[in-house]
Amino acid sequence: MPAGRWRRARPWSVLVGAALMAGVVSTPAFGVEDDPVPLAPRITSNGPYTECTANDCVGQGEPGLAGMFTFRPNVADIDAETGSTDVTGYRVRLQSEFGATEVSGAEPAPYAVVPNVDGPQVLEVQAKDWGGRWGTPAYFAFKVKPASGAVGQWQFADRPTDPAVTTTKDSATEGTERHDATLKGGATWSDRAxxxxxxxxxxxxxxxxxxxxxxxxxxxxxxxxxxxFTVSAWAYLADTRSDQVVLSAPGAREAAFNLRYSAEHKKWAFGRGAQDADGTADIVSYGDAANPPGGVWTHLAGVFDTKRDTDKTNDTVQLFVNGRPQGQPVNLSAQAAAYEPWSSAKGLQIGRTRADGRYQGYFHGYVDEVAVWQRALRPVDVREVSQLETEGGPATALVADWNAGPAVGSEIKDVSGYGRPALALSAAGAQLRADEAGQSMLALDGVQGYAAAAGPAVDETGSFTVSARVRVDSAEWAAKPIGYRGIVAGQKLEGESSWALVLTKFDTDVSAWSFVRTAVDAAGNVTERVEVQADDVMGDFDTPIDLTGIFDAAATTPGDPDASGRLRLFIGSTQQVTSPHAGLTSQAQGTGELAVGRGVDGGTLAHYIPGSLDRLRIWSGALSADGLATELP
Incomplete structure (x- = not known):
């Protein structure tokens, strides 16, 4: 029986067995006619969120900011004489979130509820009694204000027609102060954006x-x-021989923060100086992967988080690369006892920093889409920023375009404007031939023919799209053995392909396209492999088809919002049905040969495909279905 007094009288009936009445020794059996379940508990907000009324619902706080709530039993569930109750805990959930949590005790300490989205919210709480039964729910309606936007944003889209103009606008809309940036030292605008x-x-x-x-x-x-605060930018690194600073906030002698490439560690980095003094410690959050590729667009973000208090011992910095957090937040006081949070009194520097009283660390390359926030963005916020959303979907940039149409001789030049190396044709088995329209196409014999250039062309830890226009020779493919895998295009990664567009022969008359991504460890061993396959068997032999693979680094897996990265495959403009779990959660970045007509799979460099290729294109960013449709012939 429960300890304490019950909240209502509960009739107990003792069923006395016939054997006991007859004087036979027996253990009596007890039956319990239980009382009603607990009534709706009381919910009190301790801030910052206030309860909505019929005529008033004022937004408070912001997504990610915890509200503190107190839960207590319904007054009717408390014994008026003793103050006791048989409520033993509560079940708590926001109706906008999945799942619920349990809180123990009739009068627990204030409980933190974290809304992850703005707008109207409903907190639902049920009390539990000693028998484990859940009672009638209580509801607390409140409203969450949208998070504050960027307080500074420089998109560099306003290239002037007058060369004498050297100012780019701050296009942020948060607050009333704008901080336009002036281009100096030979800085200019570029259409590589x-x-x-x-x-x-x-x-x-x-x-x-x-x-x-x-x-x-x-x-x-x-x-x-x-x-x-949070800072972010897209960086196109052209030099890795020395430190390359993307953004900084200088003081008199040092910088309050640096977002940069570290030549010593060969990693992206975000940190801040412990003090504004010569020789001060630089406390840094480094990228997970060494030797990030140059000549590609990479999204960088740095977050400085004071935890909304004045206790400097819990201040942290953390770097994000392509929307993914790098390691754990770095505690500043733990790394440098002399650390003090301090304010930079000088303007934001794009492309350099200040150390020991002089400017240095000049960036060589391109910088785009710079933004700063006066708050610590959550990981989900940084991931959203890295998508670079537009009205038509994520923004993309064509960063490689090898078009065989105008090609002559023994190579196919890149016509994207990014100056990629040309695809050099193999000495045998590959040649440029005229197609039906008189344009050149790359003919491949499926035995030793291919074309290759030095890669990569894109940061593969972020979102990207690759599309090839290809014909497969039916007679030559019929001669391939069952189980054969021909690679249309791919980027080498040790003994595998970081990505590849593949045709697999499953049976004599059964072949299917797929888009494959593979991750390896430092020793070259495969740690993760994901393959998205076409819905139907290959039937369009001897005719051009457009084959497109898309890696969406910001897409999350259902039930696991921290696991990002999703593969999609299109044949023509038709998306193939993709498993919701077709995601590559590991970071994979290829280096070395980027080839068409052959590739690396299972440790073997071969997998020649017979037919011809008209064009290979690569975009930074994940094309939407509508965006892809506009790019196809």
Whole structure:
């Protein structure tokens, strides 16, 4: 029986067995006619969220900001004489979230509820009695304000027609102060931009890395670096011989933060100086992967989090690369006892930093889509920013385009404007021939013919799209053995392909397309492999088809929002049915040969495919279905 007094009188009936009545020794049996389940508990907000009324529902807080709530039994469930209750805990859930949590005790300490989205929210709480039964739910309606936006944003899309104009606008809308940036030291605009055609980026002397001291800067600081803040940018790294600073906030002697490439560690890095003094410690969050590729667009973000208090011992910094957190947040006080949060009094520097009282670390390459927030963005927020969403879906940039149509001789040049190496045709088995329209196509014998260039063309830890226009020779393919895998295009990664467009022969008359991604460890052993296969068998032999593989690095797996990365396959403009779990959660970045007509699979460099190839294109970013449709012939 439960200890304490019950909240209502409960009739117990003792059923006395016939054997006991007859004087036979027996253990009596007890039956319990239980009382009603607990009534709706009381919910009290301790801030910052307030309860909505019929005529008033004011937004408070923001997504990710915890609200503190107190739960107590319904007054009717408390014994008026003793104050006791048989309520033993509560079940708590936000109706906008999956799942619920349990809280023990009739009068638990204030409980933190974290809304992850803005707008109206409903908190649902049920009390549990000593018998484990859940009672009538209580509801607490409140509203979450949208999170504050970027306080500074420089998109560099406003390239002036007058060469004398050297200012780019701060296009942020949060707050009333704007901080336009001035281009200096030879900095200019470039049409190699992350949003693709018609867009522009900041060019920082990528053609002359030995002499370049180009940068852009605001006159005043757009964020207070003593409080929580986030900075982000797209960077196109052209030089890895020395430190390359993308963004910084200088003081008199040092920088309050640096978002940069570290030549010493060969990694991306985000950190801040412990103090504004010469020789101060630089506390850094480094990228997980060494030797990030140059000549590709990479999204970088740095988050400084004070935890919304004045206790410097819990301040942290963390780097994000292509929307993914790198390691764990780095505690600043634990790394440097002299650490003090301090405010930069100078303007934001794009492309350089300040150390020991002088400017240095000039960036060589391109920078685009710079933004700063006066708050610590959550991982989900950073991932969303890295998608670079537009009205038509994620923005993409065509960064490689090998078109055989105008090609002559023994190579196919890149016509994307990014100056990629040409695809060099193999000495045997590959040649340029005229198609039906008189345009060149790359003919492949399926035995030793291919074309290759030095890769990669894209940062494969982020979102990208690859599309090939190919014909498969039916007679030559029929001669291939069952189980044969022919690779149309792929990027080498040790003894595998980081990505590949593949045709597999499952039976004599059964072949199917697939898009494959593979991750390996430091020893080259496969750690993860994901393959998205076409819905139907291959039937379009001897005719051109457009085969497209898309890796969406920001897409999450159902039930596991921390596991991001999804593969999609299109044949023509038709998306093939994809398993919701067709995701590559490991980071995989290929290096070396980028080839058409052959590739690496299972440790073997071969997998020649017979037929011809008209074109291979690669985009930074995940094309939407509508976006792909506009790119196809």
């Amino acid at each position: 992350r949003r693709g055609r018609g867009d522009y980026s900041l060019s920082l002397n990528s053609t002359n890395p030995d002499k370049g001291k180009a940068y852009a800067a605001t006159a005043e600081p757009p964020v207070d670096t003593k409080g929580s």
